[in-house]
Amino acid sequence: MVKEEFPNEEILTLKDEPKKQNQNESWSMFFDGASNIMGHGIGAILMSSQGKHISVTTRLDFECTNNMAEYEACILGLQAALDNKVTKLEVYDDSTLVIYQLRDEWETKDYKLIPYQAYVQDLMSQFESINFEHTPREGNQLADALATLSSMFAIKEGGEILVIRIKRHETQAHCCTLEEKEDAHSWYFDINKYIKEGKYPVGASDNDKKIIRRRLSDSYYMRTSCTRRILIPSC
Structure with missing residues (x-):
């Protein structure tokens, strides 16, 4: 075929x-x-x-x-x-x-x-x-x-197997599962805000800022053509 x-x-x-x-x-x-x-x-x-x-x-x-x-x-x-x-x-x-x-x-x-x-x-x-x-x-x-x-496939007489589509993933599956939400209570809100606006949370201490930068360096921030993705820490 x-x-x-x-x-x-x-x-x-x-x-x-x-x-x-x-x-x-x-x-x-x-x-x-x-x-x-x-x-x-x-x-x-x-x-x-x-x-x-x-x-x-x-x-x-x-x-x-x-x-x-x-x-x-x-x-x-x-x-x-x-x-x-x-x-x-x-x-x-x-x-x-x-x-x-x-x-x-x-x-x-x-x-x-x-x-x-x-x-x-x-x-x-x-x-x-x-x-x-x-x-x-x-x-x-x-x-x-x-x-x-x-x-490897047993095919009935006159039959055929449908096309097998192969996709390419450049990131781990668990790193692109949540869509971005503007929720101030989300654990990633402050990190995401820093990425987009370059601003730390109001009242953030030097230690808080250091934690945000460290988590940013250990994370993936992904965008696709159709869906914006949230920041998710890597393993």
Whole structure:
């Protein structure tokens, strides 16, 4: 299943773009397969030179070897690229065997892989240019994560799993839970007033002022585009 949505990125759908806009645009593709006790999954990430992303992932409900899963992942990504009118593609995977077989530098002797190689070569002929390069495992983590995720879910026939959205938190959860309130009885009122106005409470002693400054230096004062947050001490 193709998901033309990528969390926390500026992603543009490619479905309705004229083909001319893609003809001179180069793309990169990372793919990977995962086989474990839970099952088999494959994943691929397409990334354009203009910053567009397309992620695809599928669970395989048939028995296969690790190398078969790698070929399945490659085919999934190539088909997604062709569906989106990609003509120039750089392909990356961390499987040395699969990459060198697809580059015709290693002979394919496994009878289970020979049909896969022939099918990939047929897909390759539909691109204006396509190259295969090996990448270290640490450079293929996102495709690996997609493949592993797919392998862990049992999906009914004809069904699919909804998009999983990933957000980014830059602060601890307990540090952004209370909305600001103008309450003179709140423990943070004097600190918040000092931040906004640079003023200490009326009648504050030197020791009181010192405590406010110390608590300020040990605290987070957070603002977001839609909600002002209160000052909350860090742990």
